Amino acid sequence: MNGFPIDKAKLALSKIQGKSETDFESYIKDQRTNIVKHHLQHSSFYKSHGSAIQLGDWDTVPIMTKSHLQQPLELRLSDGYTTSNVYVNKTSGSSGDPFIFAKDKFCHALTWAVIQDRFHWFNLDFNHSKQARFYGIPLDKKGYYKERFKDVLSNRLRFSVFDLSDTAFEKLLIKFKTTSFDYINGYTSAIVQFAKFLQRKDIVLKEVCSSLNACIVTSEMLFDDDKALLEKQLGVAVINEYGASELDLIAFQNKRGEWQVNSETLFVEILDQNNKPLPYGEEGRVIVTSLYNKAHPFIRYDIGDIGMLSKASTSKTPVLEKLIGRTNDIAILPSGKKAAGLTFYYITKTLIEDDGNVKEFIIEQLKQDTFKIIYSSDDELSKEKVSLITKEMERYLESGIEIIFQREKELQRSKSGKLKQFTSKVKQNS
Numbered sequence: 001m002n003g004f005p006i007d008k009a010k011l012a013l014s015k016i017q018g019k020s021e022t023d024f025e026s027y028i029k030d031q032r033t034n035i036v037k038h039h040l041q042h043s044s045f046y047k048s049h050g051s052a053i054q055l056g057d058w059d060t061v062p063i064m065t066k067s068h069l070q071q072p073l074e075l076r077l078s079d080g081y082t083t084s085n086v087y088v089n090k091t092s093g094s095s096g097d098p099f100i101f102a103k104d105k106f107c108h109a110l111t112w113a114v115i116q117d118r119f120h121w122f123n124l125d126f127n128h129s130k131q132a133r134f135y136g137i138p139l140d141k142k143g144y145y146k147e148r149f150k151d152v153l154s155n156r157l158r159f160s161v162f163d164l165s166d167t168a169f170e171k172l173l174i175k176f177k178t179t180s181f182d183y184i185n186g187y188t189s190a191i192v193q194f195a196k197f198l199q200r201k202d203i204v205l206k207e208v209c210s211s212l213n214a215c216i217v218t219s220e221m222l223f224d225d226d227k228a229l230l231e232k233q234l235g236v237a238v239i240n241e242y243g244a245s246e247l248d249l250i251a252f253q254n255k256r257g258e259w260q261v262n263s264e265t266l267f268v269e270i271l272d273q274n275n276k277p278l279p280y281g282e283e284g285r286v287i288v289t290s291l292y293n294k295a296h297p298f299i300r301y302d303i304g305d306i307g308m309l310s311k312a313s314t315s316k317t318p319v320l321e322k323l324i325g326r327t328n329d330i331a332i333l334p335s336g337k338k339a340a341g342l343t344f345y346y347i348t349k350t351l352i353e354d355d356g357n358v359k360e361f362i363i364e365q366l367k368q369d370t371f372k373i374i375y376s377s378d379d380e381l382s383k384e385k386v387s388l389i390t391k392e393m394e395r396y397l398e399s400g401i402e403i404i405f406q407r408e409k410e411l412q413r414s415k416s417g418k419l420k421q422f423t424s425k426v427k428q429n430s
Contacts, residue, residue: 004087009109013117016264024263024316031291032267032299036061039297042079045071046297063275063287064301066099073100073296081295091246101246104295110265111248118252122214122239124183130211131156132176134186134194136417157181161190161417164359164410169197173208180211184234188220189419193359195226195233206235216241219418221323223349242323244303247290251320261309261318265292268318269300270309283308283324332426333398334368341365341422344396348373351389357381360411365424372404376411 019027033055039046040053049068054060069076073083087108090100103111116126133156137147151158157179159172172194184191198205206212215234218241230238240259242251248266251259261268267289270278278284286305290298310321331339345363352358352375361375371393375381381389390403413419 004105004109004112006109006112009106009113010116013110013113013264017117019316021314021316028263028267028291028315032058032289035289035291035294035297036299038294039078039299042294043076043297045076046078046299049297050299061300063271064297064299066302066304069099069101073102076296077102078295078297086295089245091244099246101298102296103293107265107290107293107295110292114249114262114265118241118249121252121255122183122237124214128155129182130180132179132181132184132186133158134161134184134190136161136187136413156185159186159190161187162413164190164193166197169194173198173201173203176205176209176212179209181209182211182213183236184212184215186216186218187418188217188222188226189360189421190417191215191217191230192226195230196359198233199229204233204235212236214239218243221421225349242320244288247288247298247301247303250286250288250303258310259320259323261313261320263316263318265290267291268309268320270307280309280313281311281321283322286323331365331371331397331422331424332368334400335398337398339397341424344393345422347392347396348389351392352381352385360419362411362420363422365422365426366404368426369400370402370404372406374406374408374411376408380407381405 016027036050036053037055040050049064050062052060052062073088077083077086081102081104083102086102086104088100088102112126119126119129131154133151135158137144137158137160147158157175159175160168212234214237215230216239217230222238222240227238227240240253241249242259243249249262250266250268251261254260269287269289270282270284271287272278272284283306286303286307288298288301288303290301306324307320308322308324310319313319331341331344333339341363348361348363352361352373357379358375358377358381361373364372364374366372373389386403386405393403394401411419
């Protein structure tokens, strides 16, 4: 309907996937050189950014960050592209740096060709399988009805993640009993809350919705214990997806349980703090090159995440072994020590949720020595529990820090409906 050449994209994807391992290495090198050459010739924005590039030397290609892109879109588009002949969207801003981006129509069609290909791994037809969608939805009238219309066209039923009460879940359960859903897709935290509701009710969702075959979680971290809970209470395979709206599907869990990286349309690198490539098995910054976006350069783009590729990775089949979190999810302590925010979020999680009282919580670092745990629960945390969590936080971080506990009726989500587990308000250079 929108003029995206999906059939052409599927054919191109099939040809890429048919290449041998040896040919694939050459394909990656050629394609990344071609996309750099294109933008140096046709994008004044990228030419000024990459003035020192030597085409035969990939290491001379500079790293691009979100801050480079926070200028009017018209200034970033390549020759021949305007806002009327490209796909335009806006990032969610979950990293704190939202911006508008663009893809040419073939590039965007390739994005959907890759997504459909991955869904087929689990016998899901993106166009015809019935989807139960746990996502946010715009609250303005125009945006609301636009998304609802898209849901109808896409054969999906959307459940708002802004109301995670038992009353809302009771209504949701009725929908599952009366609708032949093939799979669930949506934000991790909201689906986990639904699974906790099912656990309290002693219900396995597959037993009330026999057509259900899979659950695909995205946009937020999936911890091992949450995955186990989902598998138990949903009764279906839980598939972990990692992507970025401005790029593509970055990684998708395959049937072996591996997070297989999209090597067909992206080139993913892991770099250290000095922008040097790290070998497989070492963690560093996730840097992504979009190999087909001719309308807008995303070349050696620092997505803001920390991750690690498996030692078993190859050029054709890279495997993301670990995704630690965002680079701005780092806690800087008074001693100068740095700690990954999601790591101690997880440690706190094992203590704070063990009795089922706390529904959800987030952690904010207000100052180097001050952290706030904001939680929603049936009952206020006991003094013993507060003391235990404080001691564990001090043990993991360092002594002398202050932990503030704040109970809320429900947690505030972003406009998109995502729940950001850890946020630091301390500047990295402080």
